Structures are given as C-alpha cells and as structure tokens.
Amino acid sequence: MRVIKHRGQIALAMVLSAALAAATACAGDGDKKGSDGGSGGKITLTVDDFGTFGYQDLYKQYEAQHPNIKISERNVPKLDDYLPRLQQWIAAGAGAGDVVAIEEGIMVKFKSQPDKFVDLKKYGAASLQSGFIPWKWQGGMSPDGSKLIGLGTDVGSMALCYRRDLFKKAGLPSDRDAVTKQWATWDDFINVGKKFSAGIGGGTKFIDSPETYYNTILMQEAGKGTNQTYFDQSNKFVMESNPAVKAAWDETVKMSQAGLANGVQFLSDPWSQALKNNAFATAPCPAWMLGLIKEFGGDGQSGKWDVAGVPGGGGSWGGSWLAVPTQSKHPKEAAELVKFLTSTQGQIGAFKAANNLPSSPQALNDPAVKAFTNPYFNDAPVGKIYGPAAVNLKPVYLGADNQEVRQAVEADIRAIAQGKLSPGSGWGKAVSDAKKASGTG
Amino acid sequence: MALDVRPAPPGARAAPPSRRRRWRSRLSRLDMSLSPYLYISPFYLLFLVFGLFPLGYTFWVSLNHWEIIGGHEFIGLRNYERLLTDDQFWNAVGNTFAIFLIATIPQLVLALLLANALNRKMRAPTLFRMGVLLPLVTSVAAVAIVFTQIFGRDYGMANWFLHFFGVHSVDWQANKWSSWLAIATMVDWRWTGYNALIFLAGMQAIPRSLYEAAAIDGASRMKQFWRITVPLLRPTIVFVTIISTIGGLQLFTEPLLFNNGYMNGGSLRQSQTVAMYMFENAFQRFQYGYGSAVAWMLFLLILVFSLFNFLIIRRLAGGEK
Numbered sequence: 001m002r003v004i005k006h007r008g009q010i011a012l013a014m015v016l017s018a019a020l021a022a023a024t025a026c027a028g029d030g031d032k033k034g035s036d037g038g039s040g041g042k043i044t045l046t047v048d049d050f051g052t053f054g055y056q057d058l059y060k061q062y063e064a065q066h067p068n069i070k071i072s073e074r075n076v077p078k079l080d081d082y083l084p085r086l087q088q089w090i091a092a093g094a095g096a097g098d099v100v101a102i103e104e105g106i107m108v109k110f111k112s113q114p115d116k117f118v119d120l121k122k123y124g125a126a127s128l129q130s131g132f133i134p135w136k137w138q139g140g141m142s143p144d145g146s147k148l149i150g151l152g153t154d155v156g157s158m159a160l161c162y163r164r165d166l167f168k169k170a171g172l173p174s175d176r177d178a179v180t181k182q183w184a185t186w187d188d189f190i191n192v193g194k195k196f197s198a199g200i201g202g203g204t205k206f207i208d209s210p211e212t213y214y215n216t217i218l219m220q221e222a223g224k225g226t227n228q229t230y231f232d233q234s235n236k237f238v239m240e241s242n243p244a245v246k247a248a249w250d251e252t253v254k255m256s257q258a259g260l261a262n263g264v265q266f267l268s269d270p271w272s273q274a275l276k277n278n279a280f281a282t283a284p285c286p287a288w289m290l291g292l293i294k295e296f297g298g299d300g301q302s303g304k305w306d307v308a309g310v311p312g313g314g315g316s317w318g319g320s321w322l323a324v325p326t327q328s329k330h331p332k333e334a335a336e337l338v339k340f341l342t343s344t345q346g347q348i349g350a351f352k353a354a355n356n357l358p359s360s361p362q363a364l365n366d367p368a369v370k371a372f373t374n375p376y377f378n379d380a381p382v383g384k385i386y387g388p389a390a391v392n393l394k395p396v397y398l399g400a401d402n403q404e405v406r407q408a409v410e411a412d413i414r415a416i417a418q419g420k421l422s423p424g425s426g427w428g429k430a431v432s433d434a435k436k437a438s439g440t441g
Numbered sequence: 442m443a444l445d446v447r448p449a450p451p452g453a454r455a456a457p458p459s460r461r462r463r464w465r466s467r468l469s470r471l472d473m474s475l476s477p478y479l480y481i482s483p484f485y486l487l488f489l490v491f492g493l494f495p496l497g498y499t500f501w502v503s504l505n506h507w508e509i510i511g512g513h514e515f516i517g518l519r520n521y522e523r524l525l526t527d528d529q530f531w532n533a534v535g536n537t538f539a540i541f542l543i544a545t546i547p548q549l550v551l552a553l554l555l556a557n558a559l560n561r562k563m564r565a566p567t568l569f570r571m572g573v574l575l576p577l578v579t580s581v582a583a584v585a586i587v588f589t590q591i592f593g594r595d596y597g598m599a600n601w602f603l604h605f606f607g608v609h610s611v612d613w614q615a616n617k618w619s620s621w622l623a624i625a626t627m628v629d630w631r632w633t634g635y636n637a638l639i640f641l642a643g644m645q646a647i648p649r650s651l652y653e654a655a656a657i658d659g660a661s662r663m664k665q666f667w668r669i670t671v672p673l674l675r676p677t678i679v680f681v682t683i684i685s686t687i688g689g690l691q692l693f694t695e696p697l698l699f700n701n702g703y704m705n706g707g708s709l710r711q712s713q714t715v716a717m718y719m720f721e722n723a724f725q726r727f728q729y730g731y732g733s734a735v736a737w738m739l740f741l742l743i744l745v746f747s748l749f750n751f752l753i754i755r756r757l758a759g760g761e762k
Contacts, residue, residue: 080703081702084724084725084727087509087727088509088724088727091509091510091727113510203595263594263612265701265703268701269589269590269701270593270594270595270596270701273593273595273596274595277595277596279595404726407705411705411708411709412708412709414708415708415709418612418615418708419615420615420616420708420709420711421708421709436529437726439726439728
C-alpha cells in the first residue's frame, strides 16, 4: 500500500478550506439583522425612487424625529431603468422597497394591480384629501375608487430653460420675459432656433435632441383636446387615430429637419458631457428638470441658465406618487413616512431642494414657494413661473404600456434626426413599433 | 482406488481465501472501476443542476405563452413560428454574425502572427507573454465604458484621431458598420492576447528539427510559417475558432454599454445582438416564453455555426497528413 506523502499537510489544508467556506457562508446573513427590528428595535425603511426627488434633508429630519427609524434610499437615475425593476419586484412579491415612487407614465400599469399595494386610507390618509390638487388625489386611487394606492408628490407643469449667456452671444434677447414673447408657438420656437444657429458660431446647437421635445409637445397637444395619447381610457391603442400624436410627430420632425439638434440622447452619458460643454442651449423644463440640470450641469453653469415660458403654453410632463407595496414588512411605518414626505412641509422642502413643484394647494400658495427664486437659474422666480399653472392642469390619461410605446416612438424620432430614417416612412414604422412594444402587434 | 500422485498445481497449497478477504478484493475491484466516475461526478452533478436542467426547462418555457402576471399556456412551437417572421430577431442575428466576423477573423490572424513573433528568441520572453494577457484581466464593463467614451461622437479620441485624416464627427452608434467596428475593437482588444498565448503553446509543441530541416532546404520564414506551423497547429486553430464562435455569438455586455445601457441597441437596433434581444423580451417586455424561444434559437445557431466552422477549418488548415 502506497503511503500518501505529506498526509498531515494535506489534511490541514482541507480542514482550513472547509473552515473558510463555512465562514464565508455564515458572513452573508450578518447584514439582514438591521432591517428586522430584532436587535435594538431599529427599523430600516427602504425608499425606491428615480431622478431627483430632493428628499435628502427630509430623510435626516424624519430620522431625527423618529430615532428608531433609519431610511435607506435606492435611487436609479433613469425612469427607463427603474420601471423593469419595479415591475419585477411587484410581480414577484419580493424585493421592492417599503416606499416606492410611481411616475405618472407608469401609474396606470401599477394601479391595475391594486392588491399589490397597501390602502393608505387604513393608515389615516383619508383625512389628507384636501392637501392635494383634486386630480392628483384621484390619480392615486385604485380604478374602482376603493383603495388609496398613492399619495401625490409633485406635478410637472411646463416651462422652457435656456442659456442666457449663449443667447446673448448669438445676438438674441436674453431677458426671460422677452424670450417668452419670442416663442408663442412651436413654429416661432423653430425660427428662434434658426436665428440662434446663424448667430452663435462654433458647434453649439439650439436643442439637445428632438425626441426630448416630442414628449413635451405631445402632452400639450393631448391636453388641448382629447386628454389621451397612445391609448384611450379603455386602454385601446389609438395612436393612429389621435390627432394629438400626429401633430406632435410632425412638429418634432420639422424641428429635426431644421438642423437645430445636437443629437445627444436625454440623460445619457454623452448628454451630460454635452451639457457641461455648452453643446446645446435650451431644454424643455417641467419643474423637476431644474433639479436634473443642476445635478448634471455642475457648479460651472450656476447662474447661466434661466427659465422662460414654454411655447404653446401649458402642458405638463411627469409628477409622481409614493406608494407602499403590500410585501413591505413595516407597512405602518412606511405609510407614516409617505404621509410625511407628501405633506405640505415635505413638498415645500422637496421644492426648495430639487425644484419639484408641489401638488398640494397649500404648498403652492405658501409664501415660501411663491417667493422662491432659484439661484442656479439666474434667480428665476420659479414659484411664480410654475405655481399658477399647476392648479389648472388637466391630467392626460397615459395607458398601461405608455412607457414602452414612448421608448419605441422616440427611438424612431431619433433615427430620423440621425438621418437613418426618412420622415415619410418614419410614421408608419413608428406605429408598427409602438404596436409591437405594447403587445398589440 | 488409485492414488493421485501428480504434483499439486501451484497455489493449491495456499489456504482457501477467507470471507473477509473475498469482500476486500471485490471492494478493491469496485474501487478500480467506479472511482474515475466518482472523481468526475462533482462537476457533472453541478452541470446537471445548473446547466442541463435550465437548458431543458428553458425549452419547456419556450413552448408556452408565459408572462410575468398570470399563468402560462401551452402553445407548442408557435413562439418559434413567430420568431421566424420577426424582423427584429433577424436583424439581431445579422448584427451578431457581422460583429463576430469583423471581430474574430482579424483577431485570429493577428493572434497567430503575434504568437509567431513571441515564439522567437527574445529577452524577457515571459514579460512579453504575460503582457499580452493583461487586457484579459480587466473588467468587461469597465472596458466597454471606456471604449464607448473613446468612440464618442463629439469628445471621443477616435474621432479626434480621425479628423487628422479629414473624417469628421463619425456618429459611431448611429450607423451599423461603425457600431459593429467599435464593438469588434473592444472584443479584439480583450481576446487577441489570450488566443495568441494558446497558439504559442501549440507552436512550442512543434519540433524545432522541422524548421531546421526546412531552413537547410532553403525555405523562407514565410514559407516555413504557412507550410509547417499552420498545418501542425490545426487542432489548436480548430479549438480557438470554436471557443471564439461560442463567445462571439453570445456577445452582450459590450454592445449594451456601447448603447448607453439601452437594450434596443440603438435607434434602429443597429447593434442589438441576439443575447440583448433575448434579454429585452424576457426581462423588459416580460415575455418569458418568447424570450426562451430566442435563447434556444441562439443555442441552435451556435451549435450549427460551430460545427460549420469546425469543418471549414479542418479543410483549410489541413496540410499533408
């Protein structure tokens, strides 16, 4: 019988490896203890959101008032990335945070599963109805009106941001009232753009890309008449028959044919590079956009931007609700947090931090909001610019597959701007892509 | 009654084997025949659970209409029928094959030449040989992000370099050929060194005496390379080609990050690969049945194409046998 050499050393090595493996396996469970409130009674609430909600200071305030609660935020910058994650967590029944943000474009999709969300009325939210613009309150109710799924955070009433310094350089008026007067309609906007391009020199373009403006124009057109975009109230696909969509499409194509676009895709890496490098001079500005421009533009551009009225007047883009999934282990604490963040004071705080326009009439009328000026945007009186329109906003119905269809149509507009798709055949392709994206094709 | 006086056969004198000894010898024979299977079984058990079972289950899912909410419904091969007429799928197949060809053919030729160069006598050979392996050690995502910045339209190094030659502001993501080229560059940067080392290992098995004999007969270096090295490297070339095929047709991370994380691979799906299309269907549109059908089609395509490559290379690289 052959003797295995170094038997002792081999045995020692095996024992050590086994011990290491066992230690690694045990180590993974350590970080779960905090969220169960088991040790020391501390509860960690996870908040899932996207973009810039401006809640950082509010979290600190809440934690100071409630020493047993710790708040952990999971932020995803782009809504396009946020949606599939939230869909999966809600459908699977695990993985979602205790508080989730739901944007207007995806609200219908999640409202259609009311059993997955806690009824906030059970936690005393029913008395808060007067604290919200009526359509915002209604928007948070389940389709049959029995459950309150979400409390409103912000509304996205529309303005248009521009670079004062670049306008001056191109020989255009740069005062915000004068600028607003120049572009009463989108055709006027295109003409201003042409003047800008002629006067500016260098590689600076007037707009980032046409598809960013497409959604703005679409929401305006929809708000004027039909109050719906790609789907009607019964979720039937109506893109071809809705004149609002075709009108927005045509206007956007005009914009891209006029050569006004830089071509960077909204919120992509090249977009933030272009923003920092003065590559485009305007951006459609629903209230929440100001926070984004400040975050991606950095300190170098503080004071160079300004806010003017939007061509076409009115319109809205965005605005969200906060909801509590039933899978949360701490629904009561989560509901309390939601009530705090969407309270009048909470909304004022978010407005000051990230310029998200409150959906609470009390907050909108608060002197702090009305008189608020944003230093990054040349001390524009954003409270006065955005506030009045908010109460009169009429909500546009966005179908359950709105986000997917939007992505498909905007990709085709991008292709036209890149010169890869002819405008003539573009509309037909957009309709068929939209059908495929929503599962009707 | 005769007495048997023949000498006893050898070994008959030994005592008959006890029961314990018989059991031991059976155990030892069992050990000889079964041990090889037991030693390789951990791998195969893991493969069964994490490889073979998912393969079969995916096929089962592909035979159903299966969405994220609600149950599933058996529909047979209808997903595959839909796949055959889906122009988005065939666009992805075309992109995948094009990127694969643009990336792999120059890469393998380059790797061969690189290995040939590394095979010569030089100072610090290990340093150079380890050096070509460095790109492999980097993270795929990091490489993709950096190269995407290099291929940026306005601020990228590639366009800066090209403008000296009169080519201005190429929008790399917007055109098919440019996006394929950019992605192929990322892949080549990563894998050329690795393939070069595999070729080098194969080359070092070729006896020097062949080269010496050829040199005496007056063959040039080039001739030696094509007439001796390449034919004798045939098994290595076949191996490298099959591995590259399998990896190349599954390309996912590089095209995804090249398109800023958008699964549609560009405004007109210019660089969407089959793996990205599968992911889009299964995890963004939440059509699990259709996504599984795409995954199985990819599997079949890889099988067929690998076989095809194997036969071609065997033909091409075959010298005198």
